[in-house]
Ligand SMILES: Nc1ncnc2c1ncn2[C@@H]1O[C@H](COP(=O)(O)OP(=O)(O)OP(=O)(O)O)[C@@H](O)[C@H]1O
């Protein structure tokens with residue numbers, strides 16, 4: 001684990017290595033203090049040698065200045081390194097999530113990904129910070145102080161042989177229990193974050209259904225849960241302090257009692273006794289520190305696991321080694337002699353060959369699509385209809401590889417979609433998803449997602465084709481109108497038309513619109529269809545729609561039912577002899593269609 005995390009230190013590795021050196025200097029200076037103090041008491045004061053006392057005093061001041069300098073340098077190193085490490089880790093996680101397929105994201109859930117990117121990273125960051133401050137310092141302090149103490153009086157040091165194990169055993173007992181509690185704390189933080197995220201995403205629905213009270217109760221419950229566990233863990237931890245004081249004070253009493261005798265018998269000096277007690281305190285506090293850090297590292301382990309789980313995930317939709325395909329295979333118009341090359345989308349033909357699909361990560365294990373076979377000609381205008389849950393969105397999401405088929409093949413221009421480079425394939429396909437979103441930024445910036453190099457003419461042309469131009473220029477700032485987060489300040493129908501314009505600006509070979517005009521009035525929708533017919537002649541268009549009026553004039557209509565194609569044909573053909581289609585029409589127009 002440490003080896004894996006080490007890589008994310010990046011340029012901060014040097015600082016991490018430098019840190020123990022600073023600590024060593026700091027500790028050495030600090031530890032010589034009680035020793036020098038003893039010298040003043042035992043040698044300087046009895047002989048009333050003022051010069052000796054002043055010398056030692058100046059030495060002590062200088063050493064503490066050096067200790068301070070190196071100590072604060074180390075704190076700086078620790079702060080910079082841990083922040084840098086946290087930033088690198090967050091970036092790596094974010095980059096990784098960008099490479100995830102839909103199915104990968106389904107597996108983790110967004111709330112959990114957010115917690116991992118924020119809370120878990122912070123956990124590791126703090127652990128690194130504390131470790132850099134303490135992890136070398138405490139053991140070093142412990143060992144050196146032990147050596148000094150034994151050097152002063154080995155007989156007295158025997159007391160430590162009893163005190164240290166007692167302290168260690170006590171701390172181990174407490175932290176063992178606390179560790180389990182802290183793991184629960186982490187899970188409870190997840191739950192609180194999940195509640196907040198779900199609430200904020202759905203805040204409009206919450207208000208519309210006046211569910212605020214219910215939501216508050218729900219939040220209170222998860223918040224209370226967290227508090228209860230955190231307090232329990234905290235309570236356990238605070239018992240460490242009194243226990244530590246008990247051990248420390250008992251040991252001090254014994255040392256003073258035994259040491260007092262020794263001083264009386266001239267077996268040791270008073271200064272040595274004072275020095276010994278200081279070292280003993282340092283030893284016992286170091287023991288406490290070491291165990292605290294070990295506990296913190298154990299806590300961080302849980303976070304590290306959660307982070308690594310994300311970083312180790314292999315995106316299940318990624319480029320394979322590019323397959324070279326003879327050009328004639330996907331473009332019959334080219335000379336068959338031309339050399340093989342990476343395929344590109346030229347014409348926009350689509351073919352489904354015995355396609356089966358099921359949602360492996362989140363599904364119920366049943367096929368959502370079964371044995372779909374269908375060929376779509378370049379430039380064809382296709383509509384897909386069917387009841388909700390019949391698999392329409394799923395079917396079109398296979399074309400730009402938002403998901404991969406679980407059986408059969410999807411081909412674009414006679415090449416399996418999995419043989420394209422992802423970027424090549426997706427840049428040729430414009431998609432307006434069912435739950436589409438706009439991003440914060442101006443309308444222009446949003447539209448230019450489709451084509452970063454688009455000119456104002458191109459932007460306006462796309463907006464006109466999507467029937468968005470008129471309402472855009474009716475805004476005071478026109479194309480420079482700021483869109484709020486998620487597109488809050490445009491209406492549902494306006495948002496849909498902006499999303500269509502964004503997809504059109506890509507000048508795609510294939511355009512997929514999943515229920516993208518559901519919030520647009522029928523007259524405007526008809527205008528969009530007309531402008532598509534006139535201006536997008538050689539683009540293959542697939543639209544999914546609920547309204548029969550939206551699909552009536554398309555070249556062919558595909559009727560889906562429960563993941564199977566139950567009819568293909570023009571409106572007239574299907575109306576004449578397809579019961580499923582007749583049923584849909586009947587339900588929408590009271591049977592009065594012809
Ligand atoms: N991410 C997912 N994980 C698991 N199951 C899913 C997922 N998305 C959809 N499903 C399931 O797959 C089936 C088909 O869903 P799909 O979204 O393709 O239907 P649809 O025809 O587009 O419906 P609608 O008209 O309501 O948009 C449904 O039973 C649905 O529960």
Ligand SMILES: [Mg+2]
Pocket residue numbers: 392393394434514515
């Ligand atoms: Mg759908």
